[in-house]
Amino acid sequence: MSTSAARCLWSFFHKAGPVTIIHVDLRPNASREASSLLWLNEEEQARCRQYPLPGPRRRFALCRVALRSILCRQLGCSNERLSFGSSDYGKPFALVDGEPAAISFNLSHSRKHGLIALVPHGRLGVDVEERVSRRDFDELSEAVFGPHEQSALACARGSDRVQLFFRLWTIKEALVKALGLGFTLDVSQFEVPQALHQERISIFRFPHLPEVHWRVEYIGNEDFSAAIAHELPPSQLGDQSLQQLNCNVSERRGIYQ
Amino acid sequence: MASTEERLRQLADENLEVDGQPIGKLLDLGKGLADLGVSSMDAVSFAKVIEQEFNVSLLPEKAGEIPTIGDLIAYLEANAS
Numbered sequence: 001m002s003t004s005a006a007r008c009l010w011s012f013f014h015k016a017g018p019v020t021i022i023h024v025d026l027r028p029n030a031s032r033e034a035s036s037l038l039w040l041n042e043e044e045q046a047r048c049r050q051y052p053l054p055g056p057r058r059r060f061a062l063c064r065v066a067l068r069s070i071l072c073r074q075l076g077c078s079n080e081r082l083s084f085g086s087s088d089y090g091k092p093f094a095l096v097d098g099e100p101a102a103i104s105f106n107l108s109h110s111r112k113h114g115l116i117a118l119v120p121h122g123r124l125g126v127d128v129e130e131r132v133s134r135r136d137f138d139e140l141s142e143a144v145f146g147p148h149e150q151s152a153l154a155c156a157r158g159s160d161r162v163q164l165f166f167r168l169w170t171i172k173e174a175l176v177k178a179l180g181l182g183f184t185l186d187v188s189q190f191e192v193p194q195a196l197h198q199e200r201i202s203i204f205r206f207p208h209l210p211e212v213h214w215r216v217e218y219i220g221n222e223d224f225s226a227a228i229a230h231e232l233p234p235s236q237l238g239d240q241s242l243q244q245l246n247c248n249v250s251e252r253r254g255i256y257q
Numbered sequence: 258m259a260s261t262e263e264r265l266r267q268l269a270d271e272n273l274e275v276d277g278q279p280i281g282k283l284l285d286l287g288k289g290l291a292d293l294g295v296s297s298m299d300a301v302s303f304a305k306v307i308e309q310e311f312n313v314s315l316l317p318e319k320a321g322e323i324p325t326i327g328d329l330i331a332y333l334e335a336n337a338s
Contacts, residue, residue, distance in 0.1 A: 050288075053283070055275060056275060057294075129296075139302065140301060142305075143304070144301060173297065185321075186318045187318070
């Protein structure tokens with residue numbers, strides 16, 4: 001697959017502060033999928049072959065090719081020099097010539113849509129979910145949402161309930177992915193700030209990690225729910241805009257502590 | 258009586274799908290659900306089904322510590338009542 005062909009996979013989606021978010025087109029396309037394998041190294045091709053179903057195989061391959069294409073441009077390196085490592089909890093990071101690259105990224109996909117978020121510094125998480133009506137909203141809510149989140153969902157009806165469920169889920173998962181501990185964290189022990197039930201941007205602090213500030217933005221559209229969480233560097237904590245957001249968060253601290 | 262593995266495969270066939278396809282027969286004891294393409298949302302939902310079927314606690318943070326289907330079977334056989 002040529003560089004331009006790989007470029008056809010992805011397009012700019014959103015800019016959230018210093019974070020760039022790219023959309024990856026994951027619709028089935030046999031020729032694109034076949035040629036995408038040429039971009040992957042042996043380890044990645046082996047991983048592709050291990051997926052028994054074509055959908056997950058396609059989503060992994062196309063997202064990885066898009067990620068490779070984007071990172072090569074950002075880091076100014078060839079595809080051959082790029083590889084990936086992963087943390088103890090499975091969060092991937094980029095290596096150039098075997099050395100950690102100075103870029104933070106995270107990736108998520110759901111059915112036909114993939115999102116890749118990139119930023120020069122700071123932990124980062126992204127989640128995307130196509131909204132589908134489910135019979136098990138109540139069971140899922142009990143497992144992952146706190147009392148205020150469950151109350152808000154109980155008050156919502158019809159499509160508003162579906163929208164709110166996926167909004168809260170994607171925000172929560174983006175935060176968990178940014179933290180990098182997977183679901184080893186008890187996700188029902190923290191709540192999405194009330195402001196983010198309707199507004200798009202807020203600052204968040206985990207109850208067990210109050211010194212770290214996360215900029216959270218809901219970036220969903222009519223096709224899917226999606227959110228990003230980005231660790232704010234200490235240098236930004238004095239910004240006037242952050243102080244204003246912090247005031248808003250402090251006023252609502254009780255809902256997630 | 259069906260083995261834990263057989264019960265798990267049947268539960269997966271009845272409650273889990275990837276792109277509309279049931280995955281009970283595809284479960285690999287050496288791999289996790291994510292290796293089959295199961296989303297985190299479906300994995301959490303499936304954990305709730307397992308809790309009911311095996312009368313065992315399987316909170317998301319606990320499930321996160323169980324990387325493979327083989328590990329899950331061992332956990333269920335040690336903790337199910």
